Amino acid sequence: MEIALKKALGPLMLWGLGVGYVISGMYFGWNLGLAEGGTYGLAIATFFIIIMYVTFTFSYTEMACAIPRAGGAFEYANRGLGKHLGFLAGIAQNIEFVFAPPAIAAAIGAYLHLVYPSIDLIFFAVGAYLIFTGINILGVKLAATFELVITILAVLELLIFAGVTLPEFEVSNLQMNPLPHGFSGVFAAIPFAIWFFLAIEGVANVAEEAINPQRSIFIGFGSAILTLVILCLLTFTSAVGVAGWEAVVYPEGSTIASDSPLPLALSYVVNSEHILYKLLVGIGLLGLIASFHGIILAGGRTTFEFGRVGYAPLFLGKVQSKFRTPTNALLANMIVGIITLFTGKTGEIITIACFGALALYIVSMLAFFALRNKEPGMVRPFKVPMFPLFPLTALVIASVAFIAMTYYNQSLALIFFAIVGISYVYFLIFLNKKM
Secondary structure, three states: OOOOOOOOEOHHHHHHHHHHHHOHHHHOOOOHHHHHHHHHHHHHHHHHHHHHHHHHHHHHHHHHHHOOOOOOHHHHHHHHHOHHHHHHHHHHHHHHHHHHHHHHHHHHHHHHHHHOOOOOHHHHHHHHHHHHHHHHHHOHHHHHHHHHHHHHHHHHHHHHHHHHHHHHOOHHHHOOOOOOOOOHHHHHOHHHHHOOOOOHHHHHHHHHHEOOHHHHHHHHHHHHHHHHHHHHHHHHHHHHHHHOHHHHOOOOOOOOOOOOHHHHHHOOOOOOOOHHHHHHHHHHHHHHHHHHHHHHHHHHHHHHHHHHOOOOOHHHHOOOOOOOOOHHHHHHHHHHHHHHHOOOOHHHHHHHHHHHHHHHHHHHHHHHHHHHHHOOOOOOOOOOOOOOHHHHHHHHHHHHHHHHHHHHOHHHHHHHHHHHHHHHHHHHHHHHHHO
16 A cells, blocks of 8 residues: 555644745845845835735635645646646746755855854755755654744744844935836846745645645645735845845945845844844744755655656655655755755856746646636635636736746746756656556
């Protein structure tokens, strides 16, 4: 008999996973969008991306509650649009969840390098991969409990950061060189606005391991997106309001963008020896670990489901008998992630992950409409409000964002399309005939 994934997750743990997947986006990465668009450019991009994620999350929750499977969007597209678009949705999802962790691992290395400058950040980054892949292999309840604890600490630290910096906030700081590249900067900033929320949909990938998934997913998803919107607005405003956008992008005397924007902002309020500064670096590291560990968890389920249904080598779809976790999929993702990590291109890695995410959102919303049309009688414990406005809004914004990202990142778009194209050819030649 086939070994099943273990059901061990309730609403609180799903909230912890949902917020944890994303919370590193508050600690680093988003500030690179300031270099592209300035305060106004990134703010406008973030406004529309928040609308996209809110409408997308409610629409996605309907499908996740109706079809609680580890494959998430891949399962919905496969059922609603057929195996070819299902395969493409799965590849996009894998690109998102495999490329996001190396960028976060690089940031973990950068934060630890602040404390131990004599040690190259790459050693910390690779070490993080080994440790947290190991925790995920040992069991989903252990992994999710660990995720919940560090997510709560990371949220508290963001609130402390805002409490320290907001008294120094000045509106004039938001108006310093606010559109350095004109309105084109709004479109160039899109991938970094997405980074604020990237991977929230990973909650659906652990639906098979949820206790009472229909109720738990709705509560977990809804509370997670609300928490993240509040944290996004608070972090953006308090960080940039201290000394302007350039202060949280470029360290003093450098023209190279930093992966540590919050310590840069805090340095304008307290010195580097202050307890609050040390606390931010320490707990800020936990914020990065929360997302790193959480996306490894979700990515393992995505790759596992791909292998389980035969869209990838079958060994990836095996459950380890003792711990009942997708060990082979987790190890495969770790190897690819470490190889990607050695490129040292954090901004480019973030952008490729965002290409995967947007492609996933577009296909998911198409699958949403297809399932409503093809299977109107499907049991849907939760239905999206304001249908069809919500899924249509998510589809339109995601499509515009994808086109804009392609225009402003043509070489990276080619890499993304090459990965998708080569994978699809492999599917047609070696896998399609077997199904």
